[in-house]
Amino acid sequence: MKKIFIVFALSFLFIPSLTQAQVTGTGANTFKARVIGVEQTVEKEREDGSKFQQQNLKLLGLEGPLKDKEVMYNGITEIEVANINFYKVGDRVFVDSQTDENGETTFYVVDFVRSNSLYILFVAFVLIVLLVGRFKGFKALISLVISFIVIIKFILPQILQGHDPFLVSLIGGLLILAVIIYFTEGFKKKSHIAIISVLLSLAVTLVLSIVFTKLTKLSGLSQEEATFLIGMTTIPINFQGLLLAGFIIGAIGVLDDIIIGQIEAVEQIKEANPSLPSKKVFSMAYKIGNTHLGAIINTLFLTYAGAALPLLLLFVLNEDSGLTFDRLMNTEVISTEIVRTLVGSIGVMLSMPIATFLASIKFKK
Numbered sequence: 001m002k003k004i005f006i007v008f009a010l011s012f013l014f015i016p017s018l019t020q021a022q023v024t025g026t027g028a029n030t031f032k033a034r035v036i037g038v039e040q041t042v043e044k045e046r047e048d049g050s051k052f053q054q055q056n057l058k059l060l061g062l063e064g065p066l067k068d069k070e071v072m073y074n075g076i077t078e079i080e081v082a083n084i085n086f087y088k089v090g091d092r093v094f095v096d097s098q099t100d101e102n103g104e105t106t107f108y109v110v111d112f113v114r115s116n117s118l119y120i121l122f123v124a125f126v127l128i129v130l131l132v133g134r135f136k137g138f139k140a141l142i143s144l145v146i147s148f149i150v151i152i153k154f155i156l157p158q159i160l161q162g163h164d165p166f167l168v169s170l171i172g173g174l175l176i177l178a179v180i181i182y183f184t185e186g187f188k189k190k191s192h193i194a195i196i197s198v199l200l201s202l203a204v205t206l207v208l209s210i211v212f213t214k215l216t217k218l219s220g221l222s223q224e225e226a227t228f229l230i231g232m233t234t235i236p237i238n239f240q241g242l243l244l245a246g247f248i249i250g251a252i253g254v255l256d257d258i259i260i261g262q263i264e265a266v267e268q269i270k271e272a273n274p275s276l277p278s279k280k281v282f283s284m285a286y287k288i289g290n291t292h293l294g295a296i297i298n299t300l301f302l303t304y305a306g307a308a309l310p311l312l313l314l315f316v317l318n319e320d321s322g323l324t325f326d327r328l329m330n331t332e333v334i335s336t337e338i339v340r341t342l343v344g345s346i347g348v349m350l351s352m353p354i355a356t357f358l359a360s361i362k363f364k365k
Contacts, residue, residue, distance in 0.1 A: 029098075031066060032113055033059040035091045042076050052084055057109060059095060071095070073107045085112060092116075136184065143180040150176050151249075159242065162235035169245030170206070173252045174199075180256060190263050193362055197259045197355035202251065205347030209247045212339050218243060222332040243336065251344045258296055258348055259355040262289050266359035282360040289352040297345050 037058035045051050054076040061069045073095070075084075087093065092113035099105045129137040155172040159165045177198055185191045220239030229237055265285045269276065276284075329335065 029064070030094060030096050030110070031064040032062040033066075033071070033093055033095045034062055035087050035089050035093060036060045036070070038087070038089060039072075040076060053086055054084065055087060057087060059093070059107070059109070061095075062092070066097070071097075071107050073109045075109065085109075087112075139184045143183050146179050146183070147176045150179075155245075159237065159245070160235070162237075165238055165241035165245040166248070167241075169248050173248050174202075177252055177256055181260070185260065189362060190260075190267060190359075193263055193355070193358050194256075194259050197263070197351060197358055198252070198255050200354050201255050201259070201347050201351035202248070204350055205251045205255075205343060206248070208343045208346060209244050209339075212343060213240065213244060213247075216335050216339055218332060218336055218339065222336050247340055247343060250340065251347050254296060254344065254348050255351050258289070258292060259351050261292055262352055262355040263359045265289070266356060278360045282356055285356045285360065286353065289356055293349060293352050296348055301341055301345075 035057050039056040039058055041053055041055050043051055043053050055073075056076055057073040059071050059073055061067050061071065087109065094110040094113060096108045096110050097105050098108070126141060129141055131137075133140060150172050154175075155168055158168040158172075178195060181191050181194050181198075185194070218240065220241070220243035229239075262285060265288045266281055269281050269284050329338070
């Protein structure tokens with residue numbers, strides 16, 4: 001049975017996309033290029049006194065029809081930009097080219113090519129996981145790949161096809177969790193208890209997410225990235241469902257961590273002293289879980305606060321304009337993060353006693 005499940009799990013690596021997403025394109029051609037000359041650099045000043053630089057660059061195409069051809073990027077304009085990169089000779093960049101009705105092509109430097117550095121970091125991550133986790137670390141990496149495949153090949157295409165993002169993410173999330181737990185822990189009692197614990201904890205998280213998304217009237221359009229999706233597909237996207245989907249996927253990852261940890265704690269206590277009654281085992285494992293729980297809750301809060309830090313700073317700077325704390329808390333962006341944090345935290349907190357109780361009564365002498 002275990003071998004069959006592992007084969008089933010690995011097969012997700014090769015599953016083609018279940019649906020073809022219909023997305024409207026912009027027609028812009030993007031390619032990589034290298035800066036071979038800085039023709040001119042101009043330093044300008046914004047109204048608030050901060051300075052920024054604009055550049056005219058000579059570029060050499062590295063791929064596509066413009067490979068080995070020189071093009072010019074005229075970045076010095078009268079437009080005041082919020083943020084701009086400073087480039088030097090040798091930098092690799094992404095370039096957009098657009099051709100107008102008269103056949104003239106304009107080039108825009110979009111950003112740095114960062115892939116090489118990211119690949120180095122990823123290789124370091126893989127090596128450390130394998131060095132520290134060994135075979136279990138290897139299985140964790142495979143699980144990570146499977147999770148990515150399920151999201152890219154199932155969840156996102158289904159959402160773009162117009163299906164309810166909430167239901168799609170729920171099904172996809174449970175599938176990811178089942179694969180991760182059974183693949184990393186094996187097809188045994190610990191894994192079964194973990195799946196049941198996740199289902200019970202997730203049920204509470206689901207109910208709270210739906211109820212408080214409705215009560216707080218969250219639309220799912222508070223993030224700038226979400227608004228960019230409007231009109232990008234031939235089928236309308238349910239943005240409130242997409243918001244709920246984000247709640248679920250975020251909660252599933254944390255639930256997996258604390259539930260597996262608690263079940264492992266119960267199992268180790270039982271192995272150390274098989275004669276202990278279930279009530280005593282539950283009490284001892286519960287104390288371990290409390291310590292872990294505090295760290296997890298702080299991690300959740302700091303993660304969301306860190307992501308929203310520029311936004312919070314913007315509100316603090318605008319406090320003199322009449323933006324009170326009460327007004328700040330009621331903006332949809334902040335309300336969304338509050339609901340996300342508190343709903344996720346409640347689900348995590350309840351998962352600890354649920355997993356500990358189930359494990360303590362299931363692991364017999």
